[in-house]
Amino acid sequence: MSAKNSATTMTLPSEREIVMTRIFNAPRELVFKAYTDPEVIPQWWGLRSATTTVDKMDVRPGGVWRFVQQDTQGNEFAFNGEYREIVPPERLVNTFEFEGMPGHIIVDTAIFEAQPNGTTRLTVTSRFASLEDREGMLQSGMEGGANETWDRLAEYLAQGA
């Protein structure tokens, strides 16, 4: 994070969840549009050093999206998912999968909140699902009091770094 733009906060509130919050100095209709308009996506989505192309973007429940990022060396990194819930201009739920790591499917829930001063608070909760859930199901009945949190895991991560 640069000092200029330390406006995004990231927290690990529970097992399998990452929450990012950011205040945008714009009305929420505009922020929601930026999220759901294929013409706008390439202007902000992804790393600055790469170019984003919208391959598919069918913004309706069950609709598929696929964005491709191409870096300066020509390497392509593709991401895809499915839209699950669309409530303009408040809420957007979609899945997210990096094709380089198939099977690790994340469910993203974006909440757009209008602030009294005309700004918008965006809260994106990324919930890790799929293989984890599948394993969780296989292990259910044995799980009992499993209550480790990502915060605890983050401590290991820090040790391992």
Next chain:
Amino acid sequence: MARLATTADVFNAVAEPQRRQILTLLAGGERSVNEIVEALVLKQPQVSKHLRVLKQVGLVRVRGAGQQRLYQLNGAGLKPMHDWVGTFEHFWHESFDRLDEYLQEVQKKEKHDVGKE
């Protein structure tokens, strides 16, 4: 973000709650299988199975001490996960910075266009 084997990677290894319990316990120091069984009130074959998975992905190391085998946490084994979380964070920080810039730009343009009418 390199492609990882989906059957035996660090992500799957730590996705299982009992394996996280074992990692938490080992964070406090090395333990034998029996000590893990007792501390976590799990069955011995289960613990052995989990330790095998954790060892396979490099999250724990084992050493022999007399008759015993002692397991210890290998923090470095979590690096792929740490890297991934770091990449994830970086990706969204940068995207949101860009979104912020776009929103400022488009609002400036709107104001300008309204002014022209």
